[in-house]
Amino acid sequence: MKHLKKITLVLMATLTFSCSKDDDGDTPPEPTYDVYVAGYEDNGNNYVAKLWKNGTPENLSDGSHNAYANSVYVSGADVYVAGFESNGSVSVAKLWKNGIAQDLSDGSHNAYAYSVAVSGDDVYVAGHERNGANNVAKLWKNGIAQDLSDGSHNAYAYSVAVSGDDVYVAGHERNGANNVAKLWKNGTPENLTDGSNAASAYSVAVSGADVYVAGYEYNGADDVAKLWKNSEAQNLSDGSNDAYAYSVYVSGDGAYASGSESNDSTSVAKLWNLPAGEAGSGTSENLTDGANDAYTWSVYVSGDDVYVAGTESNDSTNVAKLWKNGTPQNLTDGENYAEAISVFVAQTVE
Incomplete structure (x- = not known):
């Protein structure tokens, strides 16, 4: 009896303590998330690099020259955007951190930044720069450029992903006749296609030991959307019409x-x-629905929600769009040409 009474008292104390904690409001609140979209919009004279946070736009450039925001990545309280801006004569590869611009190239040749990823204190940006004769695929790490190609043929780097100590870059390089889809791992290239038909790799994502790459390859009649998993190709489209996979996200x-x-x-x-x-x-x-031209450039998954960034024509111009679970949201009013190029979802930092 004494033993039962002791157990009862312990249970009552536990329940009282639990109720007290609930009453005091100590239960952690559900986390909230912010949705970031990078893109650009015409201001009537030039394209302005844009960042939308939860649908609210911020100008990253002043509109005096054409500028484009191509990729967004959030790490803690810091928001990174990769893109490029004209200096009046050539395009300069840019990285914006919390709205502050950094030049990645010196402005002597055209250079473009297409993708940004952050790992710890290191910031990686993929793009390309003209060497006078050809475009050279580039990877910038903390602002320091590394050539991924030798400049003998045109080469482009469109996407970067980091997993542990490994850095992956997707793009393509000309073989003299066609573009060959490429994946660079720590600077070492791998051909995803044999070069007999035109192909490109536009996006790379890594999960554990698996590496996914999205792109396309020509089949002799049409372009076929492709997904490579660990270098093994899968057709996403049937080849009856031109199709392209521009982004991949592993969930x-x-x-x-x-x-x-x-x-x-x-x-x-x-x-x-x-x-x-x-x-x-x-x-x-x-x-x-196919009534007007539409394209999607980026996909991101957060929990049960799937976000897609892109653009759709309204008959007169293009409207920047964000789809959440298939439901579209207009990011621009359709008065001026605009595109949403990249989407990233991050837990709100208080």
Whole structure:
């Protein structure tokens, strides 16, 4: 009896303590998230680099010269955006950190930044720069440039991802006849295609030991949207119309890819869902009805929500768009040409 009474008293004390904590409001609140979108909008004279946070725009450039924001990455309280801006004669590769611009190139040759990723204290940017004769694929680490190609043929770096000590870059390089889809790992190139047909790799994502690359390859008649997993190619489209995969995001054991596909008259914004990341297991979703041209450039998954950034024509110009779980949101009013190029979702930092 004494033993039972002791247990009862302990339980009552525990319940009282639990109720007291609830009453005091000590239960941690549910986290909130911010949605960042990078892109650009015409101001009537020039393109202005833009960053939207939860739909609210911020100008990254002053509009005196053309400028473009191509990629956004959030690390803690810091927001990084990669892009480029004209200096009046050539394009200068740029990195904005919390709205403050840093030049990655010296302005002597055209240079472009397309993707940014952060790992610890290191900031990586992928792009390319003209060497006078050809475009050289580039990787900047903390502002220091590394050539990924030797400059003998045109080469482009479109996407960078970091996993542990490994840095992956996706792009393409000309072989003299065609563009060859490429993946660089720590500066060492791998051909994803054999060069017999034109191809490119636009996006790379890494999960554990698996490396995913999105892009396209020509099949002799049309361009086929492709996803490579550990260098093994999977067709996302059937090859009956031109299609392109511009972005890939790994979620769990599967992957999402976004892009576009022609319907013979217009381009339709697409989202592919690949639950296991294996051939034949995926589904595709049209994000637009095909009445007007539309493209998606970036996909990001946060919890159960899938975000896609892109653009759709309104008959007179292009409207920057963000789709959340298939539902579109206009980021611009459609008065001036605009595109949403990259999306990133981050937990709100108080």
